[in-house]
Amino acid sequence: MRGAFAMASSEAETAAQAPPPPTPADCNASETAAGSLSKKQAKKLAKKEAKEDRKQQSATAAAAASQVDSAEADPLAANYGDVLVEDIQSKAISGREWTEIGALGVDLACRAVLIRGVAQTIRPVSKKMAFVVLRQFMSTVQCVLTVDKEFVSPHMVKFATGLSKESIVDVEGMISIPKDPIKGTTQQVEVQVRKLYCINRSVPNLPINIEDAARSETEFEKAELTGEQLVRVGQDTRLNYRVLDLRTPANQAIFRIQCHVEDVFRRFLRSEGFIGIHSPKLISGSSEGGAAVFKLDYKGQPACLAQSPQLYKQMVICGGFGRVFEVGSVFRAEDSYTHRHLCEFVGLDVEMEIKEHYFEVCDIVDRLFVAMFDDLNENCKKELDAINRQYPFEPLKYLRKTLRLNFQEGIKMLQEAGVEVDPLGDLNTEAEKKLGRLVHEKYDTDFYILCRYPLAVRPFYTMPCYDDPAYSNSFDVFIRGEEIISGAQRVHLPELLTTRAEACGIDVKTIASYIDSFRYGAPPHGGFGIGLERVVMLFCALNNIRKTSLFPRDPQRLVP
Amino acid sequence: MRGAFAMASSEAETAAQAPPPPTPADCNASETAAGSLSKKQAKKLAKKEAKEDRKQQSATAAAAASQVDSAEADPLAANYGDVLVEDIQSKAISGREWTEIGALGVDLACRAVLIRGVAQTIRPVSKKMAFVVLRQFMSTVQCVLTVDKEFVSPHMVKFATGLSKESIVDVEGMISIPKDPIKGTTQQVEVQVRKLYCINRSVPNLPINIEDAARSETEFEKAELTGEQLVRVGQDTRLNYRVLDLRTPANQAIFRIQCHVEDVFRRFLRSEGFIGIHSPKLISGSSEGGAAVFKLDYKGQPACLAQSPQLYKQMVICGGFGRVFEVGSVFRAEDSYTHRHLCEFVGLDVEMEIKEHYFEVCDIVDRLFVAMFDDLNENCKKELDAINRQYPFEPLKYLRKTLRLNFQEGIKMLQEAGVEVDPLGDLNTEAEKKLGRLVHEKYDTDFYILCRYPLAVRPFYTMPCYDDPAYSNSFDVFIRGEEIISGAQRVHLPELLTTRAEACGIDVKTIASYIDSFRYGAPPHGGFGIGLERVVMLFCALNNIRKTSLFPRDPQRLVP
Structure with missing residues (x-):
C-alpha cells in the first residue's frame, strides 16, 4: 500500500x-x-x-x-x-x-x-x-x-x-x-x-447522526408542513455524545469564534500595555463571599476553588504591574439551573490602575468590545454564517462609541415603561431584558454600559460614589439585554475596605493578606470581569450557554 | 488642588x-x-x-x-x-x-x-x-x-x-x-x-525593603568581603509579602517574560491552524490516574480537579477540530517539595491530528520553541537584563534545528559516562541533569528532544512503537537538563486503549466516555504538554519554580 x-x-x-x-x-x-x-x-x-x-x-x-x-x-x-x-x-x-x-x-x-x-x-x-x-x-x-x-x-x-x-x-x-x-x-x-x-472505522450505529444534529429550525418548520418525520437531537443527548455533536458546522463555528474572541481580547489588551497573568485557583478562605464555593481539603487545610481572580488581580496591581488581565477557569457552586449559568466557566478578567475616574475602565471596555465585534464581523463571516444556518439570528447592533447610561436613568426608563423596580435594588433578569429592549428602541444598540449601581447590590470591594454612598463607582455591560460584564473602581484604602467587608458580613480574618496588600502603597484602580461563554452566546444570540462550553458543567452535569 | x-x-x-x-x-x-x-x-x-x-x-x-x-x-x-x-x-x-x-x-x-x-x-x-x-x-x-x-x-x-x-x-x-x-x-x-x-500612603515600616529584595548575589559577595551587613530576604518572607516582593525589577521582568512566552505560544500555534480551547477542570473519576489528585464533592457526586487537559483535548480532536491548544490551570496533589514541583501550575497543552508519524508533533515543538527563544532574546532584552542583574545566568544555547536523540542513545551516553541506568526505566532528575550536561558538551545545545521512551514509564494512552512494544512513540523535551515537555502519539484505537488502561491498573469504567470517544471515527493524533512556569524558570536558569509563579502553591503553601 x-x-x-x-x-x-x-x-x-x-x-x-x-x-x-x-x-x-x-x-x-x-x-x-x-x-x-x-x-x-x-x-x-x-x-x-x-x-x-x-x-x-x-x-x-x-x-x-x-x-x-x-x-x-x-x-x-x-x-x-x-x-x-x-x-x-x-x-x-x-x-x-x-x-x-x-x-x-x-x-x-x-x-x-x-x-x-x-x-x-x-x-x-x-x-x-x-x-x-x-x-x-x-x-x-x-x-x-x-x-x-x-x-x-x-x-x-x-x-x-x-x-x-x-x-x-x-x-x-x-x-x-x-x-x-x-x-x-x-x-x-x-x-x-x-x-x-x-x-x-467508526462503529456502524452512531448514537447521534451528524445530519440530525446539524439540522436547522427552518428545516423542522418545513418538515412540519410536509408531514416529514425528522429526528430532533435534544440538548442532553448532544452533551452526552459531545464528541459527535461537536462535528456539526455550527459547533465547529462556535468554538472557532470563541477562540477568536480570546485572540482579540488578548491582542487588544497587550497593545494597550496590559500584562497577562495567572492567579491561583486553589485558595484558602472563601474568596469573595457571596456565591457558593466548591470546598476541598488541601493537604489537611480547608481550601476552596476561586470564584474569580478578583482578589488576586488586585494584589498584582498592588504588586506594581499597572495593567493586567487573566484568562482562566472560574468556579461557582451555584444551584442555578438556567440558560445562562454554569458551575465552571472561562473568566476574562481585567484590572488596571486608574488616574482619576473609573470611566478610564469603561473606556477600555468600550474600545475592546467595539474592536472585538468589528473583528468578528470581518474575520469570522464563514463561522457566523454556519451558526446562522442552524440557529438564525440578527447581527448585533452596536455603536462606534458605546452608550453609557446611569443606573438611575435605567430605572427611570423602566418605570416609564410601567415596570416596577426598586431604585436601590438590583435588576432581575426580566428587568434587564426589558431595559435592553427599551435601550434598543431608543438608542438603536444591543450593547451598552449601565453605570453607577447602588452600592448595596455590589461586592464589598466596590468603591462608593464620592457624592452619595448609596451608589458606587461601578458598571455592568449588556449584550441583547443580558449582562456579560461587571466592573468597578475598587476600594484601595485598607480601612474603608475592612469596614465594607465587615458591613457585607465577611470574616476579615479570612482575607487578611488581601487587605494587607493595600497597606504598602496602593494605586487607585478598577477593572472588570467577563464570561467568555456569555460573550459568544450573546453575540450569536444563542439560547443556551451550554452551546458555548465544550464540556459544560452545571449542577446536574459532570460528564463527559 | x-x-x-x-x-x-x-x-x-x-x-x-x-x-x-x-x-x-x-x-x-x-x-x-x-x-x-x-x-x-x-x-x-x-x-x-x-x-x-x-x-x-x-x-x-x-x-x-x-x-x-x-x-x-x-x-x-x-x-x-x-x-x-x-x-x-x-x-x-x-x-x-x-x-x-x-x-x-x-x-x-x-x-x-x-x-x-x-x-x-x-x-x-x-x-x-x-x-x-x-x-x-x-x-x-x-x-x-x-x-x-x-x-x-x-x-x-x-x-x-x-x-x-x-x-x-x-x-x-x-x-x-x-x-x-x-x-x-x-x-x-x-x-x-x-x-x-x-x-x-504606605505604612511607615514595610515588612520587606524593596532594596533588600532586589539585591543581587554579586552584592552579597562584595559585602562579605568588606564586612558590610546586608539584609537577605528569604524565599518564605518574599512569598508571605509577595505584593512587595513583586515590585523588584527581576520579578517585574519574570512575569513580563511569562506573558511573552504565552504570547508566542498562542501566536505561533494560531498561525499554524491550531484553535485555542478550554476544557473542564472539574471532572468525575480520577482523570489519568498516576499522580495524586485533589478530590471534592460536586453537588453530591465525587469529583476531582483535572491533572491535565489530556483526555479532553483528545476528545476535542475526536470532535473534529484538527489541531487544538489550551492554556489553563493544572492541579497536582503531589507531596513533592522540590525546586521544580507545584501543586497548581499553568499548563500549555497541544493536541493535533497526525498523518503518519509523531515526529509531526516534534516538528511543532521544534519550531515553536526556536521561535519562542528567538523572540524572547530579541524582544525581552530589558527584562532579561533585569533578571540577569539579580540572578546572573548564561544565555540558553539552542540549535536552529532542534536536536532529537533516541532514549536508547541517551542511555548509551549515560552508561559511557559511567552512570548506572535502567535501559527500560525512567530517568531520574539526576540522570536527566547529567544527560543534559553530556548533550551540551557533545552537541553544544541546552535544548533537545529525547524520543522513543520505554512504554512502561509512559501513561496508558501512549502509542506503543510499531516494531517493539517495549518502547513508545513518545518524547520528553529538556532545557538545561530539566524536563519541560512530555509528548507522544496517543492510542486512538478503543480496544488497544482499553487493554492499555487495564494494564496500567486504571478502572476503565471511570473513563468510559473518554474511551467511547474513539469509537465514532478517530483520527491518529498526538500532542504534548508544557509547564509555563518551568519554561520561564529554565530559560532564565532560575533556581526555584516559586520564582516564576505569582502566588505559588506547594504542599505547605496556600496563602496568600
Missing part, C-alpha cells in the same frame, strides 16, 4: 510543479507529467521509489491481509482497503502532502490531490459508482468512485459503500469541476477517486 | 505643542509658552480654566484641611499635600495627561510633565533640598525638590521627606538633564519638582 501511496504522491508533487491546469474538459486522460521532470526531481523520485520498493513487499502483504474477502481476486486491490495498525503507528514518513478539503477549489482542476477526511455521507449509485462526501473541519467535498480499468474496481466501490459513516478516510484523486453547482457540499469541485483507504 | 493641577496640565499640553526644546542649559527660566497658543488652543485653555476655577474653591479648602500642621502659613501650600479621598473616588475627569516614567528621556528636556509613581527612595539633602526616586513598573527617575519662590517651599521639602517609602505619588515638574550620568535610576533625566501630591 505504501508503494501505491508513494506513486500518487509523486504525481501530486509533479502536478504542483506543472504549468497552469487545462480547462476541465481537457482533463479526462489520466495525468502523466513524468516527462516534465527536472533532473533533480527525477533523482528525488528515483530515490523515493527505491525506498518505497523496499516497503512494497510488506505493504502488499498487508493490503492482502486486510482485504481478504473483497479483494483477493482484484488486480486493483492495492488502491483501497483498511490501513494496517502499524501504518498508523509512526512507522515511516513518506513525504506525501495532504491538501486540506477547504483548499480544494477550481485552481486545482485536473490536479491529483491527497486528502484526509471524515466520511460524512456514503451513497451507492450502482455497483459501478458511488459518492462519498468527505468532511474536514467546516468543509466538505464530494468524492466520486467510477469503475474503470486503471484505478477503481467494482470491489473498491463495494468497499467504499461498506464504510460506516464518520470513519476517517484517505482519498487520492483528481479534481474535476462538475457542470452544475453542488448543493450538498461547501467545495464546488469533485474528487475523482483513484485510491481510498480507511484510516479508522 | 485641582486648580493647581489644571494649571500644570495646560503647561504640559502647551509644551507638547511647542517647537523643539532648547538645550538643557537654556531652560532655567520657568516655561511660558502661552504666547504660542493658537486660537483654538487658547479657547480650549480658557474653557478649561473656567471649569477649573469652579473647582478651585473646594480644592483649596481641601488642601488646607489636609495640611493643617505644615502648610497653614505656606503661600505655596497648593503645590503639595495628600489628595483627598473624594479626589480619588472618580469625582472628575481633568483631561490631564500622565507621562510614563519609562518614557522620560532627553527628548522631553525642559518640558513640563506629570508622572505617577511609587516613592522608592526619599533622600533629604537639607531643609531646602531633597531627592525622591519614583518608580513605575521597571523604570525609575530621580525627582529633585529645590526651594524657590514660585513652586517649592521649605514646607514642601519637609512634606516630601516625610513620606513613607512605597507611597504612591503624583509629581509635576520640568525635565532636566544632569551633567553626570545618573547611576541609581533607569532614566537618564531628572524631574525638577513643582508640585507633589501623595495619592496613597
Whole structure:
C-alpha cells in the first residue's frame, strides 16, 4: 500500500510543479507529467521509489491481509482497503502532502490531490459508482468512485459503500469541476477517486447522526408542513455524545469564534500595555463571599476553588504591574439551573490602575468590545454564517462609541415603561431584558454600559460614589439585554475596605493578606470581569450557554 | 488642588505643542509658552480654566484641611499635600495627561510633565533640598525638590521627606538633564519638582525593603568581603509579602517574560491552524490516574480537579477540530517539595491530528520553541537584563534545528559516562541533569528532544512503537537538563486503549466516555504538554519554580 501511496504522491508533487491546469474538459486522460521532470526531481523520485520498493513487499502483504474477502481476486486491490495498525503507528514518513478539503477549489482542476477526511455521507449509485462526501473541519467535498480499468474496481466501490459513516478516510484523486453547482457540499469541485483507504472505522450505529444534529429550525418548520418525520437531537443527548455533536458546522463555528474572541481580547489588551497573568485557583478562605464555593481539603487545610481572580488581580496591581488581565477557569457552586449559568466557566478578567475616574475602565471596555465585534464581523463571516444556518439570528447592533447610561436613568426608563423596580435594588433578569429592549428602541444598540449601581447590590470591594454612598463607582455591560460584564473602581484604602467587608458580613480574618496588600502603597484602580461563554452566546444570540462550553458543567452535569 | 493641577496640565499640553526644546542649559527660566497658543488652543485653555476655577474653591479648602500642621502659613501650600479621598473616588475627569516614567528621556528636556509613581527612595539633602526616586513598573527617575519662590517651599521639602517609602505619588515638574550620568535610576533625566501630591500612603515600616529584595548575589559577595551587613530576604518572607516582593525589577521582568512566552505560544500555534480551547477542570473519576489528585464533592457526586487537559483535548480532536491548544490551570496533589514541583501550575497543552508519524508533533515543538527563544532574546532584552542583574545566568544555547536523540542513545551516553541506568526505566532528575550536561558538551545545545521512551514509564494512552512494544512513540523535551515537555502519539484505537488502561491498573469504567470517544471515527493524533512556569524558570536558569509563579502553591503553601 505504501508503494501505491508513494506513486500518487509523486504525481501530486509533479502536478504542483506543472504549468497552469487545462480547462476541465481537457482533463479526462489520466495525468502523466513524468516527462516534465527536472533532473533533480527525477533523482528525488528515483530515490523515493527505491525506498518505497523496499516497503512494497510488506505493504502488499498487508493490503492482502486486510482485504481478504473483497479483494483477493482484484488486480486493483492495492488502491483501497483498511490501513494496517502499524501504518498508523509512526512507522515511516513518506513525504506525501495532504491538501486540506477547504483548499480544494477550481485552481486545482485536473490536479491529483491527497486528502484526509471524515466520511460524512456514503451513497451507492450502482455497483459501478458511488459518492462519498468527505468532511474536514467546516468543509466538505464530494468524492466520486467510477469503475474503470486503471484505478477503481467494482470491489473498491463495494468497499467504499461498506464504510460506516464518520470513519476517517484517505482519498487520492483528481479534481474535476462538475457542470452544475453542488448543493450538498461547501467545495464546488469533485474528487475523482483513484485510491481510498480507511484510516479508522467508526462503529456502524452512531448514537447521534451528524445530519440530525446539524439540522436547522427552518428545516423542522418545513418538515412540519410536509408531514416529514425528522429526528430532533435534544440538548442532553448532544452533551452526552459531545464528541459527535461537536462535528456539526455550527459547533465547529462556535468554538472557532470563541477562540477568536480570546485572540482579540488578548491582542487588544497587550497593545494597550496590559500584562497577562495567572492567579491561583486553589485558595484558602472563601474568596469573595457571596456565591457558593466548591470546598476541598488541601493537604489537611480547608481550601476552596476561586470564584474569580478578583482578589488576586488586585494584589498584582498592588504588586506594581499597572495593567493586567487573566484568562482562566472560574468556579461557582451555584444551584442555578438556567440558560445562562454554569458551575465552571472561562473568566476574562481585567484590572488596571486608574488616574482619576473609573470611566478610564469603561473606556477600555468600550474600545475592546467595539474592536472585538468589528473583528468578528470581518474575520469570522464563514463561522457566523454556519451558526446562522442552524440557529438564525440578527447581527448585533452596536455603536462606534458605546452608550453609557446611569443606573438611575435605567430605572427611570423602566418605570416609564410601567415596570416596577426598586431604585436601590438590583435588576432581575426580566428587568434587564426589558431595559435592553427599551435601550434598543431608543438608542438603536444591543450593547451598552449601565453605570453607577447602588452600592448595596455590589461586592464589598466596590468603591462608593464620592457624592452619595448609596451608589458606587461601578458598571455592568449588556449584550441583547443580558449582562456579560461587571466592573468597578475598587476600594484601595485598607480601612474603608475592612469596614465594607465587615458591613457585607465577611470574616476579615479570612482575607487578611488581601487587605494587607493595600497597606504598602496602593494605586487607585478598577477593572472588570467577563464570561467568555456569555460573550459568544450573546453575540450569536444563542439560547443556551451550554452551546458555548465544550464540556459544560452545571449542577446536574459532570460528564463527559 | 485641582486648580493647581489644571494649571500644570495646560503647561504640559502647551509644551507638547511647542517647537523643539532648547538645550538643557537654556531652560532655567520657568516655561511660558502661552504666547504660542493658537486660537483654538487658547479657547480650549480658557474653557478649561473656567471649569477649573469652579473647582478651585473646594480644592483649596481641601488642601488646607489636609495640611493643617505644615502648610497653614505656606503661600505655596497648593503645590503639595495628600489628595483627598473624594479626589480619588472618580469625582472628575481633568483631561490631564500622565507621562510614563519609562518614557522620560532627553527628548522631553525642559518640558513640563506629570508622572505617577511609587516613592522608592526619599533622600533629604537639607531643609531646602531633597531627592525622591519614583518608580513605575521597571523604570525609575530621580525627582529633585529645590526651594524657590514660585513652586517649592521649605514646607514642601519637609512634606516630601516625610513620606513613607512605597507611597504612591503624583509629581509635576520640568525635565532636566544632569551633567553626570545618573547611576541609581533607569532614566537618564531628572524631574525638577513643582508640585507633589501623595495619592496613597504606605505604612511607615514595610515588612520587606524593596532594596533588600532586589539585591543581587554579586552584592552579597562584595559585602562579605568588606564586612558590610546586608539584609537577605528569604524565599518564605518574599512569598508571605509577595505584593512587595513583586515590585523588584527581576520579578517585574519574570512575569513580563511569562506573558511573552504565552504570547508566542498562542501566536505561533494560531498561525499554524491550531484553535485555542478550554476544557473542564472539574471532572468525575480520577482523570489519568498516576499522580495524586485533589478530590471534592460536586453537588453530591465525587469529583476531582483535572491533572491535565489530556483526555479532553483528545476528545476535542475526536470532535473534529484538527489541531487544538489550551492554556489553563493544572492541579497536582503531589507531596513533592522540590525546586521544580507545584501543586497548581499553568499548563500549555497541544493536541493535533497526525498523518503518519509523531515526529509531526516534534516538528511543532521544534519550531515553536526556536521561535519562542528567538523572540524572547530579541524582544525581552530589558527584562532579561533585569533578571540577569539579580540572578546572573548564561544565555540558553539552542540549535536552529532542534536536536532529537533516541532514549536508547541517551542511555548509551549515560552508561559511557559511567552512570548506572535502567535501559527500560525512567530517568531520574539526576540522570536527566547529567544527560543534559553530556548533550551540551557533545552537541553544544541546552535544548533537545529525547524520543522513543520505554512504554512502561509512559501513561496508558501512549502509542506503543510499531516494531517493539517495549518502547513508545513518545518524547520528553529538556532545557538545561530539566524536563519541560512530555509528548507522544496517543492510542486512538478503543480496544488497544482499553487493554492499555487495564494494564496500567486504571478502572476503565471511570473513563468510559473518554474511551467511547474513539469509537465514532478517530483520527491518529498526538500532542504534548508544557509547564509555563518551568519554561520561564529554565530559560532564565532560575533556581526555584516559586520564582516564576505569582502566588505559588506547594504542599505547605496556600496563602496568600
